[in-house]
Amino acid sequence: xxxxxxxxxxxxxxxxxxxxxxxxxxxxxxxxxxxxxxxxxxxxxxxxxxxxxxxxxxxxxxxxxxxxxxxxxxxxxxxxxxxxxxxxxxxxxxxxxxxxxxxxxxxxxxxxxxxxxxxxxxxxxxxxxxxxxxxxxxxxxxxxxxxxxxxxxxxxxxxxxxxxxxxxxxxxxxxxxxxxxxxxxxxxxxxxxxxxxxxxxxxxxxxxxxxxxxxxxxxxxxxxxxxxxxxxxxxxxxxxxxxxxxxxxxxxxxxxxxxxxxxxxxxxxxxxxxxxxxxxxxxxxxxxxx
Amino acid sequence: xxxxxxxxxxxxxxxxxxxxxxxxxxxxxxxxxxxxxxxxxxxxxxxxxxxxxxxxxxxxxxxxxxxxxxxxxxxxxxxxxxxxxxxxxxxxxxxxxxxxxxxxxxxxxxxxxxxxxxxxxxxxxxxxxxxxxxxxxxxxxxxxxxxxxxxxxxxxxxxxxxxxxxxxxxxxxxxxxxxxxxxxxxxxxxxxxxxxxxxxxxxxxxxxxxxxxxxxxxxxxxxxxxxxxxxxxxxxxxxxxxxxxxxxxxxxxxxxxxxxxxxxxxxxxxxxxxxxxxxxxxxxxxxxxxxxxxxxxxxxxxxxxxxxxxxxxxxxxxxxxxxxxxxxxxxxxxxxxxxxxxxxxxxxxxxxxxxxxxxxxxxxxxxxxxxxxxxxxxxxxxxxxxxxxxxxxxxxxxxxxxxxxxxxxxxxxxxxxxxxxxxxxxxxxxxxxx
Numbered sequence: 175x176x177x178x179x180x181x182x183x184x185x186x187x188x189x190x191x192x193x194x195x196x197x198x199x200x201x202x203x204x205x206x207x208x209x210x211x212x213x214x215x216x217x218x219x220x221x222x223x224x225x226x227x228x229x230x231x232x233x234x235x236x237x238x239x240x241x242x243x244x245x246x247x248x249x250x251x252x253x254x255x256x257x258x259x260x261x262x263x264x265x266x267x268x269x270x271x272x273x274x275x276x277x278x279x280x281x282x283x284x285x286x287x288x289x290x291x292x293x294x295x296x297x298x299x300x301x302x303x304x305x306x307x308x309x310x311x312x313x314x315x316x317x318x319x320x321x322x323x324x325x326x327x328x329x330x331x332x333x334x335x336x337x338x339x340x341x342x343x344x345x346x347x348x349x350x351x352x353x354x355x356x357x358x359x360x361x362x363x364x365x366x367x368x369x370x371x372x373x374x375x376x377x378x379x380x381x382x383x384x385x386x387x388x389x390x391x392x393x394x395x396x397x398x399x400x401x402x403x404x405x406x407x408x409x410x411x412x413x414x415x416x417x418x419x420x421x422x423x424x425x426x427x428x429x430x431x432x433x434x435x436x437x438x439x440x441x442x443x444x445x446x447x448x449x450x451x452x453x454x455x456x457x458x459x460x461x462x463x464x
Numbered sequence: 465x466x467x468x469x470x471x472x473x474x475x476x477x478x479x480x481x482x483x484x485x486x487x488x489x490x491x492x493x494x495x496x497x498x499x500x501x502x503x504x505x506x507x508x509x510x511x512x513x514x515x516x517x518x519x520x521x522x523x524x525x526x527x528x529x530x531x532x533x534x535x536x537x538x539x540x541x542x543x544x545x546x547x548x549x550x551x552x553x554x555x556x557x558x559x560x561x562x563x564x565x566x567x568x569x570x571x572x573x574x575x576x577x578x579x580x581x582x583x584x585x586x587x588x589x590x591x592x593x594x595x596x597x598x599x600x601x602x603x604x605x606x607x608x609x610x611x612x613x614x615x616x617x618x619x620x621x622x623x624x625x626x627x628x629x630x631x632x633x634x635x636x637x638x639x640x641x642x643x644x645x646x647x648x649x650x651x652x653x654x655x656x657x658x659x660x661x662x663x664x665x666x667x668x669x670x671x672x673x674x675x676x677x678x679x680x681x682x683x684x685x686x687x688x689x690x691x692x693x694x695x696x697x698x699x700x701x702x703x704x705x706x707x708x709x710x711x712x713x714x715x716x717x718x719x720x721x722x723x724x725x726x727x728x729x730x731x732x733x734x735x736x737x738x739x740x741x742x743x744x745x746x747x748x749x750x751x752x753x754x755x756x757x758x759x760x761x762x763x764x765x766x767x768x769x770x771x772x773x774x775x776x777x778x779x780x781x782x783x784x785x786x787x788x789x790x791x792x793x794x795x796x797x798x799x800x801x802x803x804x805x806x807x808x809x810x811x812x813x814x815x816x817x818x819x820x821x822x823x824x825x826x827x828x829x830x831x832x833x834x835x836x837x838x839x840x841x842x843x844x845x846x847x848x849x850x851x852x853x854x855x856x857x858x859x860x861x862x863x864x865x866x867x868x869x870x871x872x873x874x875x876x877x878x879x880x881x882x883x884x885x886x887x888x889x890x891x892x893x894x895x896x897x898x
Contacts, residue, residue: 216549216571216784229893234886300709301721323711325876409539411657412711413872428543430863431567433550 208437215431226438236439239410239417242329243443246418247397250336255390257337258344263374265345266352276346283342291406294335298322298407325415328408332416335403340396344389351385352378384461391454395447419443497791498530502555503780504538507611507719507735510742511811519807523798529791538659538715542863545571548783556786557796561659562777562862563596563847563854565604572604573782573789575796579603582800586820590842593819595854597779605779606796607819609812612841613664613775614761616722616736617729620749621649621758630762634672634697637765641705644728651705652727654713655872657865660776661715663848665731665764666868667774670694671850672767677861677891678852684895687888690769695871695880702875711872723747723755731764733776734815734838741813761837763844775817775845817841857895866890 209226213219230236265276282290297304298321309315322328355378363373401420404410410417410425417425419439427436506512512535520531534555536544541559548554549571565572579597583589593607617630625643627636641651654661670676674690702708707727710718718730723739730736740747740756747755763771782792798804809818810828814835817823819842829839849858861867870887874880 215546216568233893234890300707300712300717301724301726318709320709320711323709323713328712408712409657409714411872412655413869413876415876424543425864428546430860431542431546432860433546 205437205441208434209441211434213434215433219434222434226435227442230435230438230442235414235417235422236442238414239419239422239439240442242416243398243418244446245329246333246336246400247394250333250340250397251390251394253333253337254340254344254393255386257341258389259348259386261341261345262348262352265349276349279345280342282339283346287339287402288406290339291335291403294331294338295322295407298331322408323412325412328412328416332404332407335407336397336400339403340393343393347389348382348385351382354385355381387457388454391450391457394450398447398450399443496528496530497788498532499557499788499792499795500532500534500555501557501780501795502534502536502541502544503559504541504778505535507715507733508738508812508815511808514808514811519799519804523795523804527791527794527798529795531795541659545781549785552785554783554785556788556792557780557782559608560605560779560781562663563849563859564863565597565779565781566599566854566856567859567863568781569599569604569856571784573784573786574602574604575606575782575793576603578793578796578800579606581797582606583820586802586818587822589819590821590845592775592777592842592845592847593779595847596777605781606800608778608780609816609818610842610845611660611733611776611778611815612817612838613661613731613733613773614763614837614841615729616732616734616759616761618649618749619758619760621647621728630760631765634669634701634765634767638697638701638705641701641729645705645707649726649728650707652707652713652718652721652730653710654715654718655702655711655868655875656713657868658714660733661713661718661731662865662868663862664774664776666871667848667850668764668772668846669698669767669871670867671772671774671846672764672769673697674767674769676851677849677858677867678895680851682852682857682895684888684892686891687884691870691887692880692884694767695874695883698871699874699880702871708875711876725750725755734761734813734835737761737834738813738815756834760834763837772846773841773844774848775841777819777845778816779819814838860894861891864890864894866894 210221210223211219212222212225261279265272265279269275296302300318300320300323303318303321305321306315306318309319320327321331359377359381360373363377368376399420400418401424404416404418404421405424408416410421414422419442423436423439426439427433512533515533520533523529524531538561541561542564544554545558545560545564545568548558549568560568579589580603583594589607590610593610597603597605597607615630621644622628622630622640625640625647627640631637631640637651644650653665655666656662670691673694675686675688675694677684677686679685707721713721718727718732719736719739721727722730722732722736737756737759740754740759744754744756749755749758763773765771780796782789782796786792799808805818806826809816809823809826814828814832815838817838821842824839829836847854847858848862849855852858866887870883873886874883878886
């Protein structure tokens, strides 16, 4: 019986395994292989060891892209968590039209990224920016702000859009977490004399932490490998100032046709993401075993 | 009514299928070839409309084939080409810019027969067209058109600052731009990562100071006094004369900025002027006159080493994986036949200059003096990689925007020496690679 169950389990898993092999394992192995060859578009190439990796670590644009990726992920994650938590706490209260507001909050997350980013691109337009128009009308500025043409401002702009897009995901996930917390605990703490801040810090936060960890780690993985937003908004410019791993890998691999170098750049993300995943799995297991 | 149950249907269709398999030939109705043609979204939309509504139906009728035209943003062409070659499937004919055919040389079919026939019948290709599309042994693509890059400028605004004749040197252009920017009418130029307006400005600007990425023998010589002079000049030139938002512009931003009256001049194809011809009531000067009456075209100014030009050049690659190569070649021959090509050429109103010399004599060039400078674009343009050949390495430098970025970094505050050194090293890495 056990044997038959095992066989059944195996056959039930086969479709998943096949899909994972086809769409995850094969591209990954192929990517690893490409990165140790000198393949360019249209030509198969041959094994050259770690030459591509030494080449990209010697590449100043790659180093900028690597630094940008960490800054982009770090800064946006902090803002997304803070704003998302704040929003979740607000949404967890009772007020009229709660369901509508909750639905609207999700809009930035629901709209296809490319479409919403195009709208942001217009708002940051060097000539016709609506922000510049508004600030100028309010007499805050007397010359145009070069949102996407200045390296620092361009980074700030892409991070702003990422935060705008990511906050709803945090808010709704954390709201779900908040709703699992038994109100009796708050009541008990209040009776014991805990003020609002103490109730949050000693009751809400510890109980929300497992959900928060999973949300943050999932978001880090997504943000670290972000592509669409930067590609549409700046294309990695001005002068490569806003490239991330993914956009630079695309420019080199697909744009310039240096497939093996592009693969090496993509794979450079892997160690950092692996660490995040290992930590995530370790943490989830720890919580499960409590 | 005759009974036609499942069994009979299977018998009949099975017999039919067996027949097709035995004859190794598809039935006649399925034999019609389909050619998939991928090109950019034309900056003169009327030309794409002409192709779709008139010319392609004519071609399909004349050649007995089906032709699917797909148009995409010019900046996305390279990604499509790479994906198509790697997967071995995709459009049969794909438009390539500049010397890109050299990048994809192993993924394209030999089109020498088509290209040589066009050259022979139409007065020969301009040097830049042949260099960009031929590896010396064969044609990698069929030259299609040169998008002449000239400065579109507002005549009256330049007159107001004392330039009734367009500035001839970079110093004069700097001076004019400084005066214009002081009046809130800066010059406009992209230094962003965009296929057309960025390199067609930065390359000839570098050459006009005597800077080159490589010499005739292919040695990297970018880090030179001449290049450094050009970068130093650009730093103050940019700050004094240009709309500084240009660092984030793509090929369309300067069109919009010019048409809305926020810049006084910009290097571009003729699309700005053509748009003002199309909508004279929409685009007007501050005095209420049609803007088209206040636009003129001029070549980029001279530098210490002379006057140079680099025009966006387009050709069509017949992809190596294509199963419709014969049909695609037939279509290329058809569309390059003067009677057919002329219709498309006229619809461009001078935005495109044909790749062969006999078209210089076409009467369309006499119709509008504002468009006259574009007639000879093919004679003066150089190719990327100058003074070396426009080979794969030169294409890599171009697609990585190294030359443009050298200037972009300097105007963002990097020391000129450091910007030149950075660019020299990047170009060096490209040319050193096997």
